[in-house]
Amino acid sequence: MKKIIDFIVKQNNRINKDVFLLELFSKELTDLEPGQFVNVKVDNSQNTFLRRPISVHDVDNEKHLLYLLIKIVGEGTEKLSELQKNDLLNIIVPLGNSFTIHKEGKCILVGGGVGIAPLYHLSKALYSNGLKPDILIGMRTKEDLILPEKFSKYANLYYTTEDGTYGEKGYPTNHSILKNKYNHIQCCGPLPMMKAIASYAYKNKIDCEVSLENMMACGIGACLCCVNDTKEGHKCVCTDGPIFNTNTLKWQN
Amino acid sequence: MAKLITNLNGLKLKNPVLTASGTFGYGLEFEDFMDLDSLGGFIVKGTTLNHREGNPYPRMAETASGMLNAVGLQNKGVDYFIKNIYPKIKDKKTNIFVNVSGSTIEDYVATAEKVNELENIPGIELNISCPNVKEGGMTFGTNVKSASNVISAVRKVYKKHLMVKLTPNVTNIRDIAKAAEGAGADSVSLINTLLGMSVDAKTRKPELSTITGGLSGPCVKPIALRMVWEVAHAINIPTVGLGGIMNATDAIEFLLVGASAIQIGTANFIDPSVTTKVIKGINEYLDENNFSDVSEIIGLI
Numbered sequence: 001m002k003k004i005i006d007f008i009v010k011q012n013n014r015i016n017k018d019v020f021l022l023e024l025f026s027k028e029l030t031d032l033e034p035g036q037f038v039n040v041k042v043d044n045s046q047n048t049f050l051r052r053p054i055s056v057h058d059v060d061n062e063k064h065l066l067y068l069l070i071k072i073v074g075e076g077t078e079k080l081s082e083l084q085k086n087d088l089l090n091i092i093v094p095l096g097n098s099f100t101i102h103k104e105g106k107c108i109l110v111g112g113g114v115g116i117a118p119l120y121h122l123s124k125a126l127y128s129n130g131l132k133p134d135i136l137i138g139m140r141t142k143e144d145l146i147l148p149e150k151f152s153k154y155a156n157l158y159y160t161t162e163d164g165t166y167g168e169k170g171y172p173t174n175h176s177i178l179k180n181k182y183n184h185i186q187c188c189g190p191l192p193m194m195k196a197i198a199s200y201a202y203k204n205k206i207d208c209e210v211s212l213e214n215m216m217a218c219g220i221g222a223c224l225c226c227v228n229d230t231k232e233g234h235k236c237v238c239t240d241g242p243i244f245n246t247n248t249l250k251w252q253n
Numbered sequence: 254m255a256k257l258i259t260n261l262n263g264l265k266l267k268n269p270v271l272t273a274s275g276t277f278g279y280g281l282e283f284e285d286f287m288d289l290d291s292l293g294g295f296i297v298k299g300t301t302l303n304h305r306e307g308n309p310y311p312r313m314a315e316t317a318s319g320m321l322n323a324v325g326l327q328n329k330g331v332d333y334f335i336k337n338i339y340p341k342i343k344d345k346k347t348n349i350f351v352n353v354s355g356s357t358i359e360d361y362v363a364t365a366e367k368v369n370e371l372e373n374i375p376g377i378e379l380n381i382s383c384p385n386v387k388e389g390g391m392t393f394g395t396n397v398k399s400a401s402n403v404i405s406a407v408r409k410v411y412k413k414h415l416m417v418k419l420t421p422n423v424t425n426i427r428d429i430a431k432a433a434e435g436a437g438a439d440s441v442s443l444i445n446t447l448l449g450m451s452v453d454a455k456t457r458k459p460e461l462s463t464i465t466g467g468l469s470g471p472c473v474k475p476i477a478l479r480m481v482w483e484v485a486h487a488i489n490i491p492t493v494g495l496g497g498i499m500n501a502t503d504a505i506e507f508l509l510v511g512a513s514a515i516q517i518g519t520a521n522f523i524d525p526s527v528t529t530k531v532i533k534g535i536n537e538y539l540d541e542n543n544f545s546d547v548s549e550i551i552g553l554i
Contacts, residue, residue, distance in 0.1 A: 002285040004526060041523065047317050049470060051523060092525070215313050217320060218522040222278035224298075224324045225313035234306055234327060 002092060002220065003028060007066065009087045015069070015146055019114055020081050021057070022068045024089060029064045032056045033098030034122035035211060035243045038068070039219040040080065041090040048076035050217050051092065053238070055118040055188070066093070069146070071114035095219050096242045099209055101125045105183030107133040109155070110172050110197050112189025113144065118211060119188060120151055127154035134158060134182075136175055138193060142166035173200055182206055198246040208246040212237045255539035256546040257532070259293060259514050261491050262439045264375055264414045266293035266348055266514060269547055270504065270532050273495050273518030274299055274352035274378060274418070275324065276469075279338050280345065286525035291532060293514060294348030296378050297338070300368075301353075302360045304330040308385060314451040314460035319470025319497070320519060321449050323463040325385040326354055331364045335371065343373040350416065354380040356389035358406050365411040376414030379407055379438075382445035384422065384467045391445075394420040397432045404436035416493060419443040419484070421473075426480050427487040434488045442493035442516060443484060444477045469519045471497040478510055485511025485552060499527070501534020508535075511552040 007024035014020050032038075039051040058067040072081050083089065099122050107126055109119045116137055126133045135155040139145065142165035151157055158177045159167025168175050172189075173196045187197045188211040201208035214237040216226035221239035228237050230248050235241065257268035272280075274296040280289050289295065307327025314321045328334070334351070342349055351368045355361040361379065368377055381400055383390035393403045404417055417433040419426060421444035433441050446467025451460040459465075477496020485492040494512030498504050499520045507515045520527045535547065544550055 004286060004524070047315075049318055049320060049523070050315050215311055215315075217313055217322070217519075218276075218282075218525070220278075220282050220525060222276060222282045223313070223322070223522055224275075224307065224327050225322060227307070227310055227312070227327070229310065234310075 001030070002094065003030070004090065004092050005029065006088045006090050009083045009085055009089060010065065011085065012081070012083050016143060018072050019146055020070055020072070022070065022080070022083065022089075024066045024068065024091070025064055026066070027064050029059070029061070029066055030094065031061060032059045032066070032094045034101065034125050035099035035118055036094045036096050037242060038066070039092040039095055040068070042076040042079050045075050045079040048079065051219065052076050052080070053095070053213065053216055053219055055211065055242075056121055057117045058121050058124070069114060069117035092219060096238060097240070099186050099211075099243050101129060102131060102184050103129050104131070106181065107131055107184045107186065108177070108182045109133050109135045110138070110185060110187040110189065111135065112138040112172065112193040114146070115189030115211070116146060116151070117188070119186070122186060123151070123154040132156065134177060136160070136172050136177060138172040138189065139166065171196065173197060185209070187211070195251055198249070198251050201246060209243050210246055211242045212244060213242065255536060255544055257536060259547060261414065261493070261514055264348065264439070268293040268532050269508065269514040269535070270528055271296060271350075271493065271514055271516045272521060272528060273516040274380065276518040276521045280342055280349070283521070283525050287529045290346040292347045292528055294350060296350040296352050296516065297334075298328055299326045299352045299354045299380055299383065300328050300331050300334050300364060301326055301355055302331055302364045304328070304333070309462040311460060311462055312466070314466065316449070316451060316468065316470070317472060319468055319472035321451050321461060321466035321468050322446070323385045323461045323466035325463070326383060326390070331367050335367060339371055339374075343371070348375050349373065350376045350378050352378045352380050352418070354383055354386070354390060356386065358403050360389070361403055362406050362410055365407045369411050369413065374413070376416055376439070377411060378416045378418050378442060379404065380418050380445070382418050382420030384420065384446055384448045384465070385463060391420050391422060394429060395423050397428050400429050401432045401436045404433055404438055408437035414439045416440045416442050418445055420445045421476060421480055422448050427483050430484040430488050434490050438490060440491040440493055440513070441484060441488065442495060444473070444480055444496045447473055447476065469497070471499050473497045474503060478506060481507055481512050482510035482554065498531070501531045501538060504531050504535055505538055505550065508547065508551050509554045511554070513551055
């Protein structure tokens with residue numbers, strides 16, 4: 001059941017120049033699946049009229065904590081970055097479908113920039129199924145690094161940077177780790193990166209899921225704004241997604 | 254507790270709060286957040302004779318205090334609605350209206366005829382004001398003659414409450430409202446969205462795939478209020494007011510300028526439980542100001 005909850009901000013920590021991590025508390029918090037998202041109301045921001053859909057980075061059910069890893073990209077996220085301890089944040093949870101939690105096979109998770117946010121929650125779930133995944137992370141430069149120690153708890157990390165300052169130089173699709181044989185790819189990041197990964201998966205006949213982030217107004221399937229063109233027509237990213245198996249999309253080749 | 258029952262030309266609503274078409278899905282999407290039975294009524298998504306895929310993505314752009322949409326009446330057609338949606342909502346204890354749209358008069362008539370057979374749908378909202386379709390929609394609603402023609406044709410086959418949704422994209426909305434009254438409408442609702450546009454300076458491109466779209470949200474409220482005031486004083490059938498209502502105070506403003514009922518639209522996207530708060534707020538306002546019946550404030554201005 002979806003709920004509108006006022007969370008209490010417990011911590012707001014800056015991770016790098018543009019990225020911050022919110023730790024939010026509410027006893028009403030229900031379980032969230034990896035890949036699901038929440039819709040956050042931004043107050044006191046004149047040009048932020050709609051809620052901001054944010055993927056779930058992590059959940060601690062025992063302590064009733066929700067973690068959101070957010071990059072500042074505009075006025076709304078800038079406001080969220082200014083939240084202080086004990087501020088209230090109005091959020092609709094849980095929204096959308098989830099990544100498949102595989103029980104067998106070799107898994108690689110691919111994240112671009114802050115797109116790695118939901119991959120932590122996912123890697124934790126895969127790890128508890130006995131499948132420690134590889135995570136391939138694409139960044140522009142070393143300074144974009146996000147919580148490497150945390151991510152390495154449940155996964156083996158591999159990096160590319162566009163300027164070669166960390167990991168291999170280039171884009172995720174160029175990384176040598178992709179020479180390994182994988183059964184499943186799960187991906188979240190900028191659209192061109194996800195399309196390139198989907199194309200790699202298609203050519204190598206690997207099962208592939210991506211997390212889409214089309215612009216949405218409601219997040220609950222009412223406005224029909226966030227549609228993606230699939231083989232079965234327009235589908236709402238907020239309710240039929242955000243996770244799509246790439247063989248349902250019109251991307252391949 | 255003041256009396257909230259509202260009479261819409263013979264159709265009794267338990268309170269004056271409805272939800273606007275296209276912002277409330279089929280109602281079911283909101284059941285986790287509010288009780289559908291608490292509403293005066295709800296108006297389901299724009300329905301056409303045949304399936305429509307709607308416009309390509311991107312179909313939404315956020316604006317200051319509002320948003321533009323260009324969904325383009327995506328829906329699975331009236332037969333799908335009757336077979337798959339109607340059974341799920343027909344026993345709700347509220348008034349359900351189907352928003353009927355089309356590209357030709359024949360389409361409107363055929364869709365209205367089918368909806369007329371649905372026992373638990375007491376009314377339709379005839380959409381002659383959608384700005385996001387190439388044919389039909391708003392083109393019917395911007396001209397007295399074409400508005401009269403489509404409304405008269407539907408009136409012949411549709412026997413229950415016929416609400417007509419008007420577009421604000423006209424020079425004189427009173428003329429269209431009078432035409433609707435003359436053609437047999439039981440009520441009019443206004444305003445549909447205002448035609449607008451949004452540009453991304455960074456990419457030097459329009460933000461919507463259709464270039465233009467319909468503006469809604471609190472930014473349109475002053476225009477909506479003015480038009481509801483104009484229309485409510487120009488016709489003898491009830492006016493249903495909408496446009497940027499975010500809370501009970503906004504709703505009360507529309508009642509004061511002459512709306513017999515109101516619709517909540519875009520606000521549902523931001524707070525899916527907003528309708529409950531508006532109903533409660535109207536009640537409190539009436540009590541605090543010593544009104545015993547909501548009808549006492551309708552048209553005070």
